[in-house]
Every structure is written in C-alpha cells, then in structure tokens.
Amino acid sequence: MSDVPYTTVIGLEVHVQLATQSKLFCRCSTQFGAEPNTQTCPVCIGMPGSLPVMNRRAFELSLKTAVALNCNIPEFTKWDRKQYYYPDLPKGYQISQFDLPMSADGYLEISDPKDKFEPKRIGIIRAHLEEDAGKSVHDEAHGKADSEIDLNRTGTPLLEIVSQPDMRSSAEARAFLDELKLLLTYIAVSDCNMQEGSLRVDANVNLHLEKDGKKIATPIVEIKNMNSFRAVERALEYEAPRQYREWQETGRQLGEAPKQTRGWDDVAGVTRGQRSKEESSDYRYFPDPDLAPVITSAAEVEAVRESLGELPDDLRTRLTEGYNLSPYDADVLVNQGRAVIDYYLAVAGESGDPKLACNWVTQQVLRELKEREQAIDAFGISATKLAGLITAVNDGLLPSTRAPEAFQLMLAQGCDITAALAELKIERVDESALVELVKELLAANPKTVADIQGGKLQAAASLIGQAKKKNPNVDPNRVRELAIELATAGN
Structure with missing residues (x-):
C-alpha cells in the first residue's frame, strides 16, 4: 500500500522517428548529423506552390507498429493541418492527423520481473503519423543568448503514440517505455536513439485524491524536455508531490485552472512552468487540401500481422513455458534483442540444456560482448561451439571449475571444445x-x-x-x- 494521500495518474506521448531514408512528404534525406539547413527543399520548408507527396514507406512502418500495438486500423484515414507558429516551423502549420487517425484503441502489456508492480495492460488511445518541426539552437554558453534555426529535421516522419492515462507510478511509466522501445526495435521501425532525437517522450500527469468523501483531480500538467527514460522517471517522481503541495496551497482542481506545460530541468531536478497548454481547438485543425486520404484494406492489415513474427512478449512466454527459464532470465535474454535470442535458442537446442545455456549466454557471453563492444554476430564463439562446451561439462569431459578457462581459450583462438581440452591437457578422470x-x-x-x-x-x-x-x-x-x-x- 502506498503511504501517499493521492493516486498519480500518468499518460505518455511518445514521438518515434521512423527508419526511412527520406522525409514524409519530400525526398530530402533524414540522415542525422548533416550540416544545418543542408537537407531541405521547397516542400519541407513550405515555399509557395510546393506540393507534398506521401512517403509510402513511412506509412508502411506506421502500419506495422500500429498492428504490433494491437490497434484497430480503419479503412480510411486523412491528413490534417495543425496550425501554430514556432520559429522552427516555417510553414506555420504541421501536417498531422486529427479526428481520423491511421490507428486507435490498442494496448501494450507491461510487467516487472522484480515485482515492483503487477502485470497490466496499458491502453493506446491512438498512433498517428505526422511530420516533425525543425530545431531551435540556443547559444547561452557565451552570454549572447543567440538562437539559430536548423530545418534539417523539418518534415521527418514521426509516429506519435499516445497512451491512456493508465500508469500509476514512475516505475510503470519506465516499464511502458522500455517495452515500447523493445517492440519498436524488434520490428525494425526505428533505432529509438534518444540522443539523436529518434525517440522523444512527453508525460501528462495529475493526481486523484479524496477530501471530505469527495473525489478530486488536480489540473493536468504536461512535462517536456526529458532526454532519457531515467529523466522521465525523475520528472514524474518530482512532479507528483509538487502538484500535491500546490493543491494544498491553492485547492485548485481539474477545470479550475488551465492545463500547464512544464519543462524538466535535469540538472536542478525540477520541473519549471513554461506556458498554458493549448487545447485542440487552438490549433484550428482542418483537412490538408494537398494530400489524398489513405485507404488500407483488411487484407493489407492481415499481411502485416502475419509478417511481424514473434514479438517480445511472445518470446518471453516461449522461454518460460518451453525452456523452463525464470521470468527474470527470459526478460534479460529478450531485452538483448532478436540476434541474442537466436544465438541462445541455437545453444539451448544443440546442448539440450536450456538453463545452463542461459547461464552462459547471460553471464559470460554478454559480459564479453559489453567489454569488447561487439554485437553477437561478431562474437568469437559460435552457438555450436558454446553448445559443445556445455555438453562437455554435462558429460564429465570438462570440470565445471575449468569451464571458464576453456571458454577463454576458445574465445582467444577460435577453436572448438575438443581442441581446447587438448590444449589445456584436460582429460576425463576415471x-x-x-x-x-x-x-x-x-x-x-x-x-x-x-x-x-x-x-x-x-x-x-x-x-x-x-x-x-x-x-x-x-x-x-x-x-x-x-x-x-x-x-x-x-x-
């Protein structure tokens, strides 16, 4: 039981940059790191007379994600203009989706192997496709307070995934983000690199509490400027008690004060007020007259569903039920990505010892990969060779105390267990x-x-x-x- 006198209510908005080579409505490159304003054209900077053309690959990746998130996919979806002015939005509007998004009403299952919270289903309100704005660069280090605009990101395809306010703690929010990122990388729709802006998170949070037998909700606050999942956790852990203190001072409830946008100051560890949050009516949405609606058939959706393969949650179930691994071990393996899972499955299958195979992969193999900064595909011991080592231990050919020694020799020389046993002069003791x-x-x-x-x-x-x-x-x-x-x- 929580000892705080309120319930924290959290919803997340996640913007995912899709893994396309070109922008959403033009052919400009989306490659990260180019010189400022070198990846632009009349379409993405909104020059008069320019006409957008939809990037089909971006829509396909969005559809793939929406299906993986168990969303309903409508047959008809359209594009809308979201009107607002920022210096880094040259058109004065963003092409997005409003009342008829490409997907809605999905969910993502989350759990915690360490049992910080019970497994639960987090609802997905919608996942819709839109274009990104540019980037404002503020030079405050030299006291000039100059600002410059880089429009390279303008028009980059984003999938905005909006959750239901179903999370009740920073731990649940972190689990949702971890699981979402894992899913997106498994289906290869984004690299989810937060340092490069490929994945960005805004959090909506308020409190539910009771006073004199009456249920009360505090005004909703949107938190921005969080550049890591840990920052999201810290911001939520700060914001909930801040809102409670404010409610004790003012007594303001939902509807009695405007929604507020606050920025997260990671150095100071506080949120700071920025502005009142806009409502959808403030954006004056209307259908984009330059873009045709998109029609998606049920057959197309089913083809995408069949192409997904095993998703992270399916793999955890297979590892716990089919290989008798603990939920914790299954989670560790799945979180390493599909390539490590395939390596483990090969080792477990060839050695016939899933548990020992898990121990070797999650301990020695992952440690070596981290120290060498290698991917599993470049690892010096193949799955077949590691399975041979495990079999030698189980058959009594290799004492378990000398197995690490044999492992290191195999890694250094690229040999198999037979050669390692001979090199180390290890023989079976009668x-x-x-x-x-x-x-x-x-x-x-x-x-x-x-x-x-x-x-x-x-x-x-x-x-x-x-x-x-x-x-x-x-x-x-x-x-x-x-x-x-x-x-x-x-x-």
Missing part, C-alpha cells in the same frame, strides 16, 4: 581412480575424517586442493561428495 585417490587422502587426513563423521561436512572441502595437486582434472564437487560418502560409510 571414477575408480578418483575413488582410490579420495581413499588415499582420507587415510592421510584422519582429523578430516573425524570431523566429517562428527557432522562437520564442510571439512571435506579441505581435501579438494590436495586432490587437484595430484590430478588437476578432478571435479571438486565429486571429490567432496566421495569424501563425505567414504568417510561416513558404515557409521
């Missing part, structure tokens, strides 16, 4: 020879025998080092087991 060795050690260590017989089973560990000196290939666990078994025989 069971009868191991029994004789343990008997010899017990005879030479009567105090250890007495301790074991007295119930101090941990004393058997003292024989492991002695056994390895005589034969480095012995399995420490088996030495301990035999020592306890032989020392207590007949007692």
Whole structure:
C-alpha cells in the first residue's frame, strides 16, 4: 500500500522517428548529423506552390507498429493541418492527423520481473503519423543568448503514440517505455536513439485524491524536455508531490485552472512552468487540401500481422513455458534483442540444456560482448561451439571449475571444445581412480575424517586442493561428495 494521500495518474506521448531514408512528404534525406539547413527543399520548408507527396514507406512502418500495438486500423484515414507558429516551423502549420487517425484503441502489456508492480495492460488511445518541426539552437554558453534555426529535421516522419492515462507510478511509466522501445526495435521501425532525437517522450500527469468523501483531480500538467527514460522517471517522481503541495496551497482542481506545460530541468531536478497548454481547438485543425486520404484494406492489415513474427512478449512466454527459464532470465535474454535470442535458442537446442545455456549466454557471453563492444554476430564463439562446451561439462569431459578457462581459450583462438581440452591437457578422470585417490587422502587426513563423521561436512572441502595437486582434472564437487560418502560409510 502506498503511504501517499493521492493516486498519480500518468499518460505518455511518445514521438518515434521512423527508419526511412527520406522525409514524409519530400525526398530530402533524414540522415542525422548533416550540416544545418543542408537537407531541405521547397516542400519541407513550405515555399509557395510546393506540393507534398506521401512517403509510402513511412506509412508502411506506421502500419506495422500500429498492428504490433494491437490497434484497430480503419479503412480510411486523412491528413490534417495543425496550425501554430514556432520559429522552427516555417510553414506555420504541421501536417498531422486529427479526428481520423491511421490507428486507435490498442494496448501494450507491461510487467516487472522484480515485482515492483503487477502485470497490466496499458491502453493506446491512438498512433498517428505526422511530420516533425525543425530545431531551435540556443547559444547561452557565451552570454549572447543567440538562437539559430536548423530545418534539417523539418518534415521527418514521426509516429506519435499516445497512451491512456493508465500508469500509476514512475516505475510503470519506465516499464511502458522500455517495452515500447523493445517492440519498436524488434520490428525494425526505428533505432529509438534518444540522443539523436529518434525517440522523444512527453508525460501528462495529475493526481486523484479524496477530501471530505469527495473525489478530486488536480489540473493536468504536461512535462517536456526529458532526454532519457531515467529523466522521465525523475520528472514524474518530482512532479507528483509538487502538484500535491500546490493543491494544498491553492485547492485548485481539474477545470479550475488551465492545463500547464512544464519543462524538466535535469540538472536542478525540477520541473519549471513554461506556458498554458493549448487545447485542440487552438490549433484550428482542418483537412490538408494537398494530400489524398489513405485507404488500407483488411487484407493489407492481415499481411502485416502475419509478417511481424514473434514479438517480445511472445518470446518471453516461449522461454518460460518451453525452456523452463525464470521470468527474470527470459526478460534479460529478450531485452538483448532478436540476434541474442537466436544465438541462445541455437545453444539451448544443440546442448539440450536450456538453463545452463542461459547461464552462459547471460553471464559470460554478454559480459564479453559489453567489454569488447561487439554485437553477437561478431562474437568469437559460435552457438555450436558454446553448445559443445556445455555438453562437455554435462558429460564429465570438462570440470565445471575449468569451464571458464576453456571458454577463454576458445574465445582467444577460435577453436572448438575438443581442441581446447587438448590444449589445456584436460582429460576425463576415471571414477575408480578418483575413488582410490579420495581413499588415499582420507587415510592421510584422519582429523578430516573425524570431523566429517562428527557432522562437520564442510571439512571435506579441505581435501579438494590436495586432490587437484595430484590430478588437476578432478571435479571438486565429486571429490567432496566421495569424501563425505567414504568417510561416513558404515557409521
């Protein structure tokens, strides 16, 4: 139970730059990092007489995302002009979608393997396609306060995904964003690089509380300027108690004050008021007369659905139910992306040991990839070779304590487990020879025998080092087991 006297109500607006090579209504490049104002043309900067033409690829990627988000896809959708003035919006309007968006009424399932909250379904109000504005660059470092405009982003295709206000904590909001980003990268519609502006988040938040038996809602605040998922969490954690303090001071409720837009100051860790938030009527939407509506048939939608393949949530279910992995392990694997999942599935299938395969992939393999800054496709040990190592451990050819040593040799030389065993001079220890060795050690260590017989089973560990000196290939666990078994025989 929460000890705060209110419920935080959160909805998110996520703008996703689609992975197209050209802009939404012209052929200008969308490549990041070009010199300012070098990727523009009369269409995207709104010169008189220029006419937009829809980028079909952008619509296809939007449709793919909407289907993956379980949205309803209407047969008919149109384009609208959203009127407002910013210095970085040269046309004085944005081509967007208003009353007939390309998709609506979807959902995304979220959960938390660490059980911070119960699994839940977050509704998607709509996902619609629109063009981006440009970028204002403010030079405040030298005290000049100069501002410049870069129009390279103007006209870049964005998919705006608007959630229902179904989230009740910063943890749920973070889970929604993590799951959405994972889904978008799995279906390859965006690189979701927040540093390059490919994914941007605005949060709408207010509070629900009770006073004198009456339910009260505070005015809605939209928070902008959050450049990371962690910043979203921090902003929400700051904003909820700020709104509660303001409500205690003013008593203002929803409808008694205008909606407000606040910016997040990441350095100071606070939100700051910017302006009153506009209503849809302030934008004076009307259908764009230069663009034809888009018709999408049920057959097209079904073809997109069939092309999606396994999505992250489907994969988690397969890993937990079909491979008996824990929800946490399944989540770790799925969050690494499809290439790592395919690698794991190959290792698990060839080794016949899904759990041990998971341990090796999530621990040694991922650690090496991170240290080497490599993708799994460039990793030095193939799935077949790693499966061979696991099989050697399970068959008793490779002591588990020496498996990391073999792994590093395979990684360094690119060899398989057979060559690694030969190089390291690792041989299977005959069971009868191991029994004789343990008997010899017990005879030479009567105090250890007495301790074991007295119930101090941990004393058997003292024989492991002695056994390895005589034969480095012995399995420490088996030495301990035999020592306890032989020392207590007949007692």
